[in-house]
Amino acid sequence: MNEFELIKNYFQKLSKKTSCALNLNDDVFFDKKKKLVVSVDTYIEGNHFLNFNKPDLVIKKIIRSSISDIICKGVKPKYYFISGSGNKKTFTKSNLLKISKSLNEEQNRYNILLSGGDTVFSNKLSFTITSIGFANDIIYRNKAKINDDIYVSGNLGDSYLGLLVLKKKVKLNKLLSKYFSNKYFMPNIKIELADELKNFASSSIDISDGLLADLDKLINSQKLSYKLNLKNIPISNNLKKILKNKKLSKINFISNGDDYQVLLTAPQSKRGIIKRISSKLGIKITKIGIIQNNSLKSSIIDLNNAVITLKNKGYSHKF
Numbered sequence: 001m002n003e004f005e006l007i008k009n010y011f012q013k014l015s016k017k018t019s020c021a022l023n024l025n026d027d028v029f030f031d032k033k034k035k036l037v038v039s040v041d042t043y044i045e046g047n048h049f050l051n052f053n054k055p056d057l058v059i060k061k062i063i064r065s066s067i068s069d070i071i072c073k074g075v076k077p078k079y080y081f082i083s084g085s086g087n088k089k090t091f092t093k094s095n096l097l098k099i100s101k102s103l104n105e106e107q108n109r110y111n112i113l114l115s116g117g118d119t120v121f122s123n124k125l126s127f128t129i130t131s132i133g134f135a136n137d138i139i140y141r142n143k144a145k146i147n148d149d150i151y152v153s154g155n156l157g158d159s160y161l162g163l164l165v166l167k168k169k170v171k172l173n174k175l176l177s178k179y180f181s182n183k184y185f186m187p188n189i190k191i192e193l194a195d196e197l198k199n200f201a202s203s204s205i206d207i208s209d210g211l212l213a214d215l216d217k218l219i220n221s222q223k224l225s226y227k228l229n230l231k232n233i234p235i236s237n238n239l240k241k242i243l244k245n246k247k248l249s250k251i252n253f254i255s256n257g258d259d260y261q262v263l264l265t266a267p268q269s270k271r272g273i274i275k276r277i278s279s280k281l282g283i284k285i286t287k288i289g290i291i292q293n294n295s296l297k298s299s300i301i302d303l304n305n306a307v308i309t310l311k312n313k314g315y316s317h318k319f
């Protein structure tokens with residue numbers, strides 16, 4: 001059973017009395033009357049991060065991935081709460097000082113404030129982050145229309161290669177190893193987009209589980225499909241070089257999760273404003289495909305205009 005089956009079968013009916021829960025089928029809770037936006041994420045050692053050898057970087061990854069849920073809704077986060085479970089081996093004085101320093105740096109970077117939390121003893125290390133923002137409206141999932149363009153911010157795939165480097169499955173020189181591992185630990189969250197997304201996006205989500213997995217989530221209750229062009233899916237120059245030198249396939253790197261870029265749909269009439277905002281902010285926003293009727297099967301098209309079959313669509317939470 002995956003997480004969506006679990007939610008649908010056991011918990012969705014419990015949220016029917018509050019429209020703010022968005023049927024438990026979006027990234028956030030949104031109370032329009034109180035202008036309140038809330039998201040919650042849990043991270044477990046060995047699942048969401050490899051280990052706690054670099055607590056300062058792990059905490060940055062956790063904070064950035066958490067606030068990206070709110071940012072992709074067109075909202076800037078304001079407050080966050082952090083709960084941690086661990087023991088004297090993980091919560092040493094040295095580690096706690098590193099955690100505190102990283103939290104301070106992230107607060108200054110994203111203008112967020114630590115506002116509470118909890119700590120408990122456990123031999124299994126985990127963190128839960130609750131992020132809160134305020135807005136008159138948000139950008140929802142499942143609001144895409146047929147012929148909407150599909151866009152993604154930034155680049156994809158760097159984080160996945162960083163994970164492979166950390167797992168010692170790919171060997172690179174010191175400079176490139178640091179570049180890709182930093183992309184894994186410190187995703188380049190596009191907080192500047194939060195104020196602009198509502199000007200053009202019809203729906204949006206952050207890419208946490210992988211491009212295709214999250215695109216499926218973005219349109220999961222609609223009778224729609226998508227067509228993506230592999231050549232248009234943006235990757236960094238560093239990743240291009242590695243793929244070429246090591247003869248690796250681009251398709252295996254664009255949907256493995258942990259990118260935390262914004263994935264969105266927008267009407268074709270918004271192409272001009274998207275181009276202007278991209279230029280104004282200095283943020284890459286790339287058109288990678290189109291939304292279609294589900295009478296057409298979802299697909300990725302390669303350079304030869306052939307349909308690619310992708311075995312792994314991204315990370316799936318299994319229970």
